[in-house]
Amino acid sequence: MTEISYANVAKKKKMVRLGVLAAVVIAGAAFWFSGQKTTELTQDKSNTLSISGPWEITSLDPSKQGYILTRMQVIETLLNVDQNGNITPGLASEWAVSDNGLDWTLTIKDGVTFHDGTPMDIKAVVNSLNQSLAKHGTLGKASIKSIDAQGNNQVVFHLNEPYVAFPALLTNYSTAIVAPASFKEDGQVETLYGTGPYEMANFQPPHKLLVKKFDGYWGDNANIPFASYLTGHRAESRILQAKSGEADIVFTLDPSMLPQLDGADQVNVHSNLIPRTLFVKLNNGHPFLKETEARKALSMAIDRSGIAKNVLYAEGSETAQLLPSSMSKWYLDGVTNQEYDLSEAKALLAGLGWELNEAGVLERDGKPFRLTLITYADRPELATVATAIQAQWAELGVDLKVDITNSSMIPAGHTDGSLEVALIARNFGFIADPLPIISTDFSNGGGDWGTMNWQNADVDDAIAELVQTQDAEKSLMLSQKVAKAIHDDYPVLPIASYSQHTSVNSRVANFSFDPFERDYFINQMDIK
Numbered sequence: 001m002t003e004i005s006y007a008n009v010a011k012k013k014k015m016v017r018l019g020v021l022a023a024v025v026i027a028g029a030a031f032w033f034s035g036q037k038t039t040e041l042t043q044d045k046s047n048t049l050s051i052s053g054p055w056e057i058t059s060l061d062p063s064k065q066g067y068i069l070t071r072m073q074v075i076e077t078l079l080n081v082d083q084n085g086n087i088t089p090g091l092a093s094e095w096a097v098s099d100n101g102l103d104w105t106l107t108i109k110d111g112v113t114f115h116d117g118t119p120m121d122i123k124a125v126v127n128s129l130n131q132s133l134a135k136h137g138t139l140g141k142a143s144i145k146s147i148d149a150q151g152n153n154q155v156v157f158h159l160n161e162p163y164v165a166f167p168a169l170l171t172n173y174s175t176a177i178v179a180p181a182s183f184k185e186d187g188q189v190e191t192l193y194g195t196g197p198y199e200m201a202n203f204q205p206p207h208k209l210l211v212k213k214f215d216g217y218w219g220d221n222a223n224i225p226f227a228s229y230l231t232g233h234r235a236e237s238r239i240l241q242a243k244s245g246e247a248d249i250v251f252t253l254d255p256s257m258l259p260q261l262d263g264a265d266q267v268n269v270h271s272n273l274i275p276r277t278l279f280v281k282l283n284n285g286h287p288f289l290k291e292t293e294a295r296k297a298l299s300m301a302i303d304r305s306g307i308a309k310n311v312l313y314a315e316g317s318e319t320a321q322l323l324p325s326s327m328s329k330w331y332l333d334g335v336t337n338q339e340y341d342l343s344e345a346k347a348l349l350a351g352l353g354w355e356l357n358e359a360g361v362l363e364r365d366g367k368p369f370r371l372t373l374i375t376y377a378d379r380p381e382l383a384t385v386a387t388a389i390q391a392q393w394a395e396l397g398v399d400l401k402v403d404i405t406n407s408s409m410i411p412a413g414h415t416d417g418s419l420e421v422a423l424i425a426r427n428f429g430f431i432a433d434p435l436p437i438i439s440t441d442f443s444n445g446g447g448d449w450g451t452m453n454w455q456n457a458d459v460d461d462a463i464a465e466l467v468q469t470q471d472a473e474k475s476l477m478l479s480q481k482v483a484k485a486i487h488d489d490y491p492v493l494p495i496a497s498y499s500q501h502t503s504v505n506s507r508v509a510n511f512s513f514d515p516f517e518r519d520y521f522i523n524q525m526d527i528k
Contacts, residue, residue: 041225043201043210048226049508049522052238052247054378056206056231060182061189063135066173067430071520072211072229073222074115075176075194078106078125078155079167081432081516085275085326087167091120091177091195092155101162101470106170108153112218114179115192115199122149128177129155131187137174141436142166162468164475168433171518197222197523207231222523235380242267242503248527249508249520253501254380255313266506271314272513275324275429276498278312278385280373281410281422284491285453288369289420295490297348301396302389303340308496311384317496322486324497327434329479332487345396354397362397370399375423376407385495386423411448424449425498429516435479439463442486454491 041047057068062075069075078092092106112120129147133139143160150156157166169175179193192200197219198211209229213222230247232238235254241247243264253261253269261267282289282298289295304318319337323330354362354369362369373389375382383404390400400421413419426441426449428434441450443463462478462485469475486492504511509526 043212043226047224047527048210048228049224049249049525049527050228050230050247051249051251051520052230052232052241053251054232054235054238054380056233057209057229058206059189060192060200060203061135062176062178063132063137063174066176067517068209068229069192069194070173070176070196070518072209072227073196073198073519073522074192074200074211075173075178076196077171077173077176078108079170079432081171081429081518083515085429085432085516087171087432090171091125092170095167097166101164101468102159104157104159104166105150106155106157108155109218110153112195113216114181114195115214115216116179116181117216118179118181118193120177120179120195122151122153122155124180125149125155125177127180127183129175131183132175134187135174138169138172138431138436139175141169141440162470164467164470165431165433165435168431169436171432172430173518198227201226217523220523223526224522227520227522233377242505245505248505249511250503251500252379253503255499255501256311256381256384258313258501261503268504268506270502270504270511270513271499272502272515273317273324273326274427274498274500274515274517275327275434276425276427276500277319277322277324278382278423278425278495278498279322280389280493280495281419281424281450281452282490282492283417283420283452285417286371286420287367288371291352292489293348293352295493297345297396298393298398299490299493300339300341300345300348301393301398302493302495303338303392304495305338305340307385307388311388312381312496312499314496314499317499319494319497320487322483322492322494323428323434327428329476330434330438330483332480332483335487342395349396356397360397361399368399369397370401371420372401372403373421373423374403374405374409374413374419376410377404378407379425382423382425389423389495414446414448414452419452426450427517430518432516435463435466438482439467442482442491446491451491454489456485456489456491459485 057065059065077090080088080090082088091109093109095106097104108125126147126149142163145158145160148156182189182193184190197214197217199214201212202210211227213225238250239257239260242250308318309315320339325331354364357363373386375386386402390402393400410422428437441447443460446452446454459482462481466478507528509528510524512521
């Protein structure tokens with residue numbers, strides 16, 4: 001197992017401090033000794049908040065798995081998102097756009113220091129953003145001509161064409177600001193220096209990392225000296241970590257296993273709705289799925305209420321819409337969330353020439369209605385929901401094979417055309433405004449985590465207009481148009497809005513949950 005240690009880096013930083021402090025007065029020396037007390041603190045369970053989740057971390061590059069690094073408060077972005085989805089200041093104190101929508105100017109906060117002791121000046125910010133632009137990340141969703149410094153504390157993004165949701169892109173982990181020393185000559189990140197309340201202490205990919213309190217943080221200082229993250233691949237292992245107290249906070253618990261925590265006096269379970277939707281992705285170009293009536297029949301054969309109540313243990317979370325009601329621009333009023341009607345579904349397929357054979361499987365032109373659904377184990381409820389859909393479609397006469405695999409197989413199958421059906425839990429909140437995700441996933445033939453082989457010229461035109469218009473009334477009209485087209489044509493089949501189940505040990509105080517899953521708020525917590 002590879003281990004990246006920060007011991008040598010810390011040693012060099014300490015030597016620099018000693019050289020400077022040798023020249024200062026007694027007050028400076030007293031400050032140094034108080035700082036050394038925190039630095040030399042021995043890490044153990046009593047002073048460490050232990051966190052477990054299903055996600056691996058194999059890289060310190062924000063463009064790859066920066067979502068763990070923002071949650072662990074090592075790196076930060078220019079703009080943030082509050083609990084209601086509003087964009088708020090982050091490392092930038094304010095932002096503005098030119099009248100033509102082509103130039104976005106952000107003012108950088110003063111007094112921010114990277115973990116290596118260097119200041120977060122405008123040169124470092126522009127360098128970090130250009131590194132982000134050169135890699136896979138959200139900045140690529142806008143057509144950026146250049147990123148330039150303006151004066152000593154402003155960065156200007158020059159766009160080739162207007163992009164109204166541009167501030168939302170700057171809330172994503174891939175745009176986090178990191179120190180110049182983080183990058184090697186080829187742009188790769190080997191040693192990470194962010195600006196957050198915690199700095200890297202130890203990194204053991206793909207399962208472990210340890211962070212420690214950064215005393216030079218510009219904002220609210222942390223109370224807990226250390227925090228660790230451990231990957232728990234299996235749902236069974238995470239529930240045991242919660243029950244035993246091995247982990248203080250465990251994210252993404254399997255709903256079916258929650259009753260196991262009923263007798264655990266030291267554990268509290270938090271269930272929070274998040275802007276994530278569980279849906280079935282269909283290959284709309286497949287011979288069995290190319291007709292809208294066939295896709296509608298499959299949708300009507302799904303008992304969403306039954307899945308929400310008996311599989312997800314989240315009664316009322318069923319939905320036939322892509323986005324939750326909290327994203328009101330994209331939510332259609334008056335649409336039923338439970339359209340289960342097996343008789344009508346059978347009639348629709350019969351009208352397309354499908355007939356039951358002796359084995360009870362639908363058949364047309366000598367070919368059985370047989371499909372393979374792939375999903376992934378990172379979110380344990382997906383496997384049980386897939387099994388439920390398999391049973392429900394069997395009643396319709398569809399022979400569905402379920403394949404539990406790696407999540408990377410979904411974009412791979414989309415790209416090579418081999419994917420038939422997939423079950424996905426898509427996060428529409430990892431960017432503050434869902435428009436960048438919708439534009440990638442549902443226009444111009446779709447995307448890896450959206451539609452596949454689905455063309456809708458009206459949707460393409462509406463989204464192209466949406467990304468440029470700043471007229472609120474027009475934006476609402478276009479968003480509703482897109483949402484209605486997706487709902488009526490069934491290119492994907494939404495199943496349920498998502499609840500995140502998290503266990504919190506009673507020794508942890510002031511826990512709060514971020515519905516946009518950007519931050520664990522470690523610096524706001526205490527250990528009793």
